[in-house]
Amino acid sequence: MVGLLFLSCKQQQENIQLDPPNIVWITSEDNSKHYMKLFDENGVATPNIEALASQGVVFNHAFSNAPVCSVARSTLISGCYAPRVGAQYHRKIEQVPMPNGVEMYPAYLKSAGYYTTNNSKEDYNFIKSDSVWDDSSKKATYKNRKQGQPFFHVVNLGDSHESRLHFSEEQMKNNPTKTDANTVFVQPNHPNTEVFKYTNAFYRDKMVHIDKQLGEIVKTLETDGLLDSTIIFYFGDHGGVLPGSKGYIYETGLHVPLVVRVPEKYKHLVNAEIGGRENAFVSFKDFGPTVLNLAGIKVPENMDGKPFMGENITKEYLETCDETYSYADRFDEKYDMVRTVRKGKYKYMRSYQPFNFDGLMNNYRYKQLAYKEWAKLYDKGALNEVQAAFFKERPVELLFDVEADPYETKNLANDANFKSKLLELRGKLNNWVESMPDLSFYPEHYLIENAFENPVKFGQDHKNDIKRYIEIANLSLLSFEEAKTSLEKSLKSTDAWDRYWALINCSIFGDKAKEFIPIIQEISKSDTELINKVRAAEYLGLIKHTSPVEVMTQALYQSKQAAEALLIINCIVLMDQEEGNHHYKFNIDVNKIDKNILKVQELERKMNYIKNVINI
Structure with missing residues (x-):
């Protein structure tokens, strides 16, 4: 009992x-x-x-x-x-x-x-x-x-x-x-x-x-x-x-x-x-x-x-x-592509399109008085180097000791004392984007058209292609002399997204890639992908060789996909925005933009900005 x-x-x-x-x-x-x-x-x-x-x-x-x-x-x-x-x-x-x-x-x-x-x-x-x-x-x-x-x-x-x-x-x-x-x-x-x-x-x-x-x-x-x-x-x-x-x-x-x-x-x-x-x-x-x-x-x-x-x-x-991974892509109408890994007190940041500087216009962000004042002070030259970094192109790689430097103001990526840590975290992040695989190595509009019925299956089916795009993107981690043979091959590739990432790399290398100007000019005229024409014009505009206005404007008029048009407009704003120091002026006829894609909220926001800042 x-x-x-x-x-x-x-x-x-x-x-x-x-x-x-x-x-x-x-x-x-x-x-x-x-x-x-x-x-x-x-x-x-x-x-x-x-x-x-x-x-x-x-x-x-x-x-x-x-x-x-x-x-x-x-x-x-x-x-x-x-x-x-x-x-x-x-x-x-x-x-x-x-x-x-x-x-x-x-x-x-x-x-x-x-x-x-x-x-x-x-x-x-x-x-x-x-x-x-x-x-x-x-x-x-x-x-x-x-x-x-x-x-x-x-x-x-x-x-x-x-x-x-x-x-x-x-x-x-x-x-x-x-x-x-x-x-x-x-x-x-x-x-x-x-x-x-x-x-x-x-x-x-x-x-x-x-x-x-x-x-x-x-x-x-x-x-x-x-x-x-x-x-x-x-x-x-x-x-x-x-x-x-x-x-x-x-x-x-x-x-x-x-x-x-x-x-x-x-x-x-x-x-x-x-x-x-x-x-x-x-x-x-x-x-x-x-x-x-x-x-x-x-x-x-x-x-x-x-x-x-x-x-x-x-x-x-x-x-x-003791580690975490993070990602940043499109926020409202502002495009970017950044990945990070933090392990212990060290954080590694990889910018795949660093010319899209942080302060690039995002309408919602700039409703805040503090944002507006920050940009005005930058335009006046009233900010110190740390404060002004928000409006400048980022390095491709950044490494921070976030315990000693919690607001990430001191980049250790080029410090020889941290070379082994840089390589360790670079390797971890690269393995991560490959292993997912990371779908953002395709442009968003292409994913919407081709991958969104089953994104995970699409990623697995195209894992080898994505790995190759990652390898092309990583050419920006090399010196131009080390990278140029592979860059040329990728610029001439029959795969549109090989060309896409090669063009982005040329924009990162800037003047060093001038020997590819004839190839890039031809891409800007005749590529099968509108966004590659725009990326080519973007490079030529960034190095101040050729105005990107005509190519980008015509591509915007021809686009039938909202995400593609939004990415084109992002490039237009980069070329136009005063803080970017490019100052190309656009005259856009809104009546020539596809009316169906203008109904998308993010495009509507961006057009409101263009109406106020860019001639329309």
């Missing part, structure tokens, strides 16, 4: 332990870790988030894999690297299907009996099925679940969003900040002006308000008697939003705050000290797999992410987690 009683008690204990936890995600939009004292000495106090930390774990190294909403959230919801699955462009011109064998991770929770709710932002670049959320709306709440049903609930806090910094000079004068604007920290790559000081103080005030909202959510859970059965995640959905953060692949765009509160009954699921700090590197591709693991659900093999919490995650494994 005693034995049976003991067995019954033991079974009850095991059943208690096996009860799946409720899980709540509280996500604040557009804020890196730099504005909170819990993570950074220059941040403000956030007592409610700090209270969560005292009952859980602070992750010192949590990263979004992309510095912008839709790409970051697509990585979160899928557990997959966006350039592998075709979800890397913000905002989507066309959505892609989820990879074969992978659902959006809440669908697995829902299938396992969880009530899944999202209040309320989605912003996915994927086609969403009906199996993901029980409710995704501004009214979504866990309170509508069945009695005793475990729940997964997402709350999005928008008061830290970039749009909150779209205030006017009049509003700035009439609305003093609670944070002292006279003593607030201003990053070393920013001008220390009244506008930047006010913007910094204003944004820190927003973080205080976010903390208050989080406190109210936690209080509701406590009132509902759910605090002891709920694991709470708090994190930022990517970095931002002071100039050069959101939309840019620097630490201020990627390094997010992450705190996970763990109730007493679920401490066995965390191999970290409660009330302490964890140094393991975790990124958004890992968040979905972690939630599944905490719920006792098998993580799909086709997800790129790995769990960082759960009873099967050891301290020894966490100690091996």
Whole structure:
């Protein structure tokens, strides 16, 4: 009898332990870790988030894999690297299907009996099925679940969003900040002006308000008697939003705050000290797999992410987690292509099109007074070298010690003392883009036309081609003398995207590639791809050999694809924008542009800019 009683008690204990936890995600939009004292000495106090930390774990190294909403959230919801699955462009011109064998991770929770709710932002670049959320709306709440049903609930806090910094000079004068604007920290790559000081103080005030909202959510859970059965995640959905953060692949765009509160009954699921700090590197591709693991659900093999919490995650494994990979492609109407790897305190940044300088026009960014002032001060020659770098062509490679240099102002790539680290991280990043493979080695419009029915299959079917494009792109890491034979071969290739990457390399080499001018002139006249004509004209314009105006304008008129036209316009703006120091003037007849593609939102934004700045 005693034995049976003991067995019954033991079974009850095991059943208690096996009860799946409720899980709540509280996500604040557009804020890196730099504005909170819990993570950074220059941040403000956030007592409610700090209270969560005292009952859980602070992750010192949590990263979004992309510095912008839709790409970051697509990585979160899928557990997959966006350039592998075709979800890397913000905002989507066309959505892609989820990879074969992978659902959006809440669908697995829902299938396992969880009530899944999202209040309320989605912003996915994927086609969403009906199996993901029980409710995704501004009214979504866990309170509508069945009695005793475990729940997964997402709350999005928008008061830290970039749009909150779209205030006017009049509003700035009439609305003093609670944070002292006279003593607030201003990053070393920013001008220390009244506008930047006010913007910094204003944004820190927003973080205080976010903390208050989080406190109210936690209080509701406590009132509902759910605090002891709920694991709470708090994190930022990517970095931002002071100039050069959101939309840019620097630490201020990627390094997010992450705190996970763990109730007493679920401490066995965390191999970290409660009330302490964890140094393991975790990124958004890992968040979905972690939630599944905490719920006792098998993580799909086709997800790129790995769990960082759960009873099967050891301290020894966490100690091996010391690197993260990130990507930047199109942001609204501004094109770029940058990839990074951070391992420990070192970060390697690879710019595949470095002439697309950071400060290239993006309408939404430049609604902010601080952005506008930054550009004006650059035009006046009033910035120091570090502050002016935003408006200049980047090096192909950058290497930073982000512990000693958190705002990435000192490039170590050419320092002989760091040569071995440069080569190590260059190799890691190159292996990563090859192994995915990275679909961005094709232009976006080509992917939309040819790959978006099944991006992962397309990548695998064309893995050898992508590897060759990567090898051509990597010619820019060599001296011109070492690269020129391969460049010439690629310029004359029958493969359009061999020519594409060879042209981009010529633009990087600049005057050194002048011997290829006859070949490039012919490409600008007769290539089968409009974008190659534009890339050829771009090179000739960058070296000030031939005006690119006629070639680019005619290509824009001929384009029938929105993403292609958008990329052409990006090149036009690069040639026209004053900060780029090229100053070619365009006269564009909007009536000659295909009316169907003008309906795409990003093109509409870019045309508004062209109407105001470029003759039309």
